[in-house]
Amino acid sequence: MTENSTPANSPREAVIAHYTARHTARGDLYGEQPFANYGYWVEPDQSIEGAAEALTRLVATTAKMGPASRVLDVGCGYGAGPVVFARSHKPRTVVGIDVTDVRITSGQDYVAQCGFGDTITLQLGDATAMDFPDASFDTVVSVECAFHFDTRATFLAEAFRVMTPGGRLALTDLIPKRGVDPKRYMQGNRAFLSGQCLDMPVNAYDADEYSRILREIGFEDVQVESILEQTRIPFIAALRQYAQRSEGERRAAFERMCDRLQSYVDAGEDYVLVSARKPEAA
Template sequence: MLENLRTLGRVVRTLATKDPVTRVRRFYEIQSPDVEFAARTSRYMNVGYWEEGVTSIDVAGEALANKLADAAGFKPDDTVLDVGFGYGDQDFAWLRDRRVARVHGVNVTPRHVEHAQERARREGLADRADFQLGTATALPFPDASVDRVVALESAFHFHPRSAFFAEALRVLRPGGTLATADIIPLSNDTPRMSINSGPLSFVKFSLPDENWHDRRTYGEQLTAAGFGNVEVHSIADRTWEGWRRFQAARPADPAFRAAVDGSAVKGMANHWRDADLIKKELGLLDYVIAVAQKP
């Protein structure tokens, strides 16, 4: 019960925050990691890419990270900048599996940065993995200094996303690639504030109006920023429903119930109880992989 009250307090504080960067940081401090990652093997924070038969969000989360790496065209000698990296699980996977030369991470949430920094030290990767506080619209890197810029389910927060596109173009070397996995509406005609279900509250409270636009506008903004070879394609059919099924089933999972107290189980069940509304509103959202190249 005490943790529920603390969570409620963090929600109220977040909603009262006017500064967009601080609001996003506080949004990611609402949920206790002990609950968010209970009975899990990773700290992926994305909705996942759900292949047929996949039932684990840890597997789906890494699959989405791999989809983004494929889209970005990672090569072993690349320097990668990951903007809004969460806890950094994808960065360690890319260092291990893609053997990229170096990963830089920028994030506005101190909890995330500290966790990733400590993991890099613990795993002996501090010389290849650098994580720091910073914002997507003022990247702390020189011009033409990285080969790939990626944002794994984070760019919808950036205020505005178009300013991030300009910064990504600046820091990329000629021929470098920007790739995002991102959340947008299917139609510009859908009012952002019409999304009312609890699990999609981030649409109202941590997504700026400037970022609420469809695939076509997304591509136009990349082109306007100076990118070429722009592609924006939907993977919504492999994201939202798998994520919803996993989260809705979690309160009944014995491992989850054993790892958290009863109030957290009840809170999760209440959060996901209105399946019809959640499905309806997920049907208004797209999920895209966007790729663009610096000339």
């Protein structure tokens, strides 16, 4: 697919088409680990791969993941996140779901190569219609995916359903800052590499509305914290450096991507760390 491809008919189809198209274009951006996130940039001289791992560990720590945890990773991609969880927090089990077949297939190979086939299971699954019984997981996490879900609120309700009482939710997400009209950056742009429009106006609300939705579903201890300065902004700078080390059309493509990401930041798009807990009595 190219930048001029015909957009898919539904948000779910657009996401599948986009990430399928991106599959062969990632190159060595994330080094040896198949990540796809903006990273958490809090240490000097971090690589893109190191920052991506740091963001994954931040989500696990925020969720209070531990040896007894039964974890669900929604939008697990190629399995890099589940492998980091298994290495750093050693949960009892991790189940990862994603709507993109090529990511699950490649991720299963990656998990096996890393030696976590007995702990980690990756499978196709829809965040808004999960095929799991009630109270199946102690921990639900999602890294940079919920803005794609149709809708985010439906996903959050499903997360609540499949969590045990006392279970914890942690995710990172993209939302508009308070007082920002999302139309400033949701202008129907087609994503580079896939030609898909990934705008989801139904999910474009600020931290106050995000918190209200979580509480309305039944979550408590809700927090929605901006970490934009430690994520997207330094990622753009690192990606520009990566682009300068590339050549030809690849360099031009990454430079265009940087310009667009910066335009979204300038227009008021935020990056947040979200956490919440299901009550013990739920």
